[in-house]
Amino acid sequence: MSDEILINVTPTESRVAVVENGLLQELYLERCGDGGYVGNIYMGRIERVLPGMQAAFVNIGLERTAFLHANDIMPRQPELTEAGEPVEIPPITDLIRQGENVLVQVIKDPLGSKGARLTTQLSIPSRYLVLLPGVDNIGVSVRIEAEAERERLRGLVRKLVGEDSKAGFILRTNAEDVDEGSLARDLEYLRRLWKRIDAGMQGAEAGQCVYEDLSLPFRSLRDLMHAGVEKVRIDVAASVREAQTFAGEFFPDWVDRIELYEGEGPLFDLYGVEDEIERALSRTVPLKSGGHLTIDQTEAMTTVDVNTGGYVGFRNLEDTIYKTNLEAAQAIARQLRLRNLGGIIIIDFIDMEEDDHRRQVLRTLQRALERDHARTSVSEISALGLVEMTRKRTTESLEHRLCQPCPACGGLGRVKSVDTVCSEIFREILRAVRQFETGELRVMASPSVVERIMEDQHRTIAELTEQLRTTICFQPEEQYGQEQFDVVLL
Structure with missing residues (x-):
């Protein structure tokens, strides 16, 4: 599979496109002065404690106070006790008090009218590792399935960390098959970074940012670069040099894959990326067979309706429906990534009579979601032909980033006749x-x-x-x- 990362840098914004086999799959956007907050660490002040919600509102210097739940205050621990009972969360009033300062990290950007979501369980990511201060544990991403590889990676980290470590680590999916030297460079980077964060915490005032995550181009290299990426094209020479320097610290063998784009047209005209972005803002997604998807995004959930449209098939109705649903399952997985849709998602496939067809469609959807970087959970097809699923949402959707409510209809999508x-x-x-x-x-x-x-x-x-x-x-x-x-x- 041929993957490319396109990084478009302008004075007003940075955009990153992930292209797989010539087709846009993901788009990331960061405007100057309006970057995301996920990953940033702040010294926050508890403004209000809500015992009835087991939560608190925290001032971290943003326009709206952020939200901190009791679940995100507790130290990392198993969800179940040894006896199989759920771990009981103490009252939030036993954990924090109004007016006190607390070190917090943003885990979800402000969305709509909601403030940012916070945690006191800090995590500092690098290329292959995630540092967990104050935790004595080494975890491995569930996407690394081979048990021998999981044990090899754990052993390497234990050897590099030693017995005196005061932090835990998670081995990311990118760590699969990497050598000891690469992990050692990552570990040293995280140790230096944590020393800088620890020093910044001393004397920090409420609302002060103690640590700010990397800018979008560097985050993309850190999180999206893998062996299957053949090229990273960047359209600004200075950014190429910075990216190559950054890559040299984490994955020096891949530095030569980062190159300056010198084509005559704009970078995003490659593979029709700009046209794909425009289509991603439409309610309707045409399928090659003649069917189509209708995607409606609301504050509570996103609904996806599958229609046969102009596709009439060749054999019988059940076969026509089955082929439309198969194509739709793959298209839906792509649209969720491209539009960055998250939260609760309801998919209304066309009703199928045969159980085997239902299983195949669901399996096709699950396989198509395996390349998604966001965590997803998919339920079985219900008696009504609906699939309920969730996709982790940390930032606003593409539509919310690029559009605003219509001044004529206020976002309803219709006006009175x-x-x-x-x-x-x-x-x-x-x-x-x-x-x-x-x-x-x-x-x-x-x-x-x-x-x-x-x-x-x-x-x-x-x-x-x-x-x-x-x-x-x-x-x-x-x-x-x-x-x-x-x-x-x-």
């Missing part, structure tokens, strides 16, 4: 005349509404004028939206 607004205007006229004594009314509305009233409702206007014994004049206003109008007493 002209006829509906006309009826509302007539009701408002009646209300105004009954409430106030007046000899003349002026109605200001959008040109389309005024035009409809004057052309189709002139008889109604005449009847109202005679009935109410008042003069009504209509004034079109270009700046008014279709739903907006004012009835003014003169």
Whole structure:
């Protein structure tokens, strides 16, 4: 499989595209002065403790106070006791107090009206390892499945760390098959970094950032670079030099894969990345067979509806539905990554009668999700043909990063019809005349509404004028939206 990473750097923003076999799979965006906060460490002040929610609001210097749950205050430990009972979480009032300072790390960016999500369980990532201060444990990513490899990696880290370590480590998926020298360089980097963070903690004031994660281009190299990536193309020479220096510290054998893009057109015109981004903002996703997906994102969940559309198949209805669902399963996995959709996701596959077809579609979806860097959990297909799944969400979706609510509809995706607004205007006229004594009314509305009233409702206007014994004049206003109008007493 041929993978490439494209890094577009401009004075206003940085964008990173992950391309697999010539097709855009993931997009990351960071604007100047508006980077994400995930991974940053702050000295926070407890502003308010909520015993009923087992949570607290913490001031870390951002616009909105951040959220800290009791689960994220407790030291890392198994979720179950040796007897198989859930570990009991003490009352939050026993863990923190209002007004005290606490060192916290952002694990989820502010989303919509919600503040950032915090934890006191610090973790500092590098290329192959994650440092866990204050924890005496060595873990291995579950995506490294071979038990012999898991034990080899644990043994190498134990040897490098020694017996006097005051921190634990997690071996990341990238660590699979790496040698001792690479792990040693990673370990030394983390130790130096933690010393700098520890020194910054001393005397830090509430709301002060103690550690800020790497910028997007460097994070991408750290987290996304792997043996299957053939090239990393960057369109700014200075950024290429910085990236090669950074890579030389962590994966020197791959430095020559990082190169300057010198093509005639923009970097993101390669593989039609810009066009793919535009399509990713659409509600509808066409399938090659002629079917399509309809994706609707709400605050509570994301729904995906599968439709056969123009696909009529060749054999029978069940076969047509089965092939459409198979194609849709792969397309859905890609769209979740590309659009960075997270939280609860409900997929409405077309109903299938055969159990084997249902199993194959579900398995296709699960296999397609295996390349997703975000953690996912997929349930069985329900009796209604629905698949409930979750995908870990730490940053806002692509739509929320690139778009804002429509000023005309406020994000509803629809506006009242002209006829509906006309009826509302007539009701408002009646209300105004009954409430106030007046000899003349002026109605200001959008040109389309005024035009409809004057052309189709002139008889109604005449009847109202005679009935109410008042003069009504209509004034079109270009700046008014279709739903907006004012009835003014003169």
